[in-house]
Amino acid sequence: MKVKITKKTSNELKIEVEDAGHTLCNLLQKNLLGDANVDLAGYEMPHPLASSAIIYVRTKKGVDPEEVLLKAIKKTREINNEFGRELKKVLKKT
DSSP states (O other): OOEEEEEEOSSEEEEEEETOOHHHHHHHHHHHHTSTTEEEEEEEOSOTTOOEEEEEEEEOTTOOHHHHHHHHHHHHHHHHHHHHHHHHHHHHHO
């Protein structure tokens, strides 16, 4: 998975992520939008045959978009880990 920054300002960040699908991007967008410091967050898949996604975040004045994105990624990992733990519990019961 390659990541490239395509736009960076004091309150905006746009990155291109190769081999990222809707599943990852949608969860990341949800976690970004749950942050009170985020004004706008979203993603797009520029072409259905391409495997890259563009992720965009705009933060409130004075808030570093890189920090907000890293925080959302951490929360996404935590959700994934929690799901894995719960799934293992359920599978052991069957």
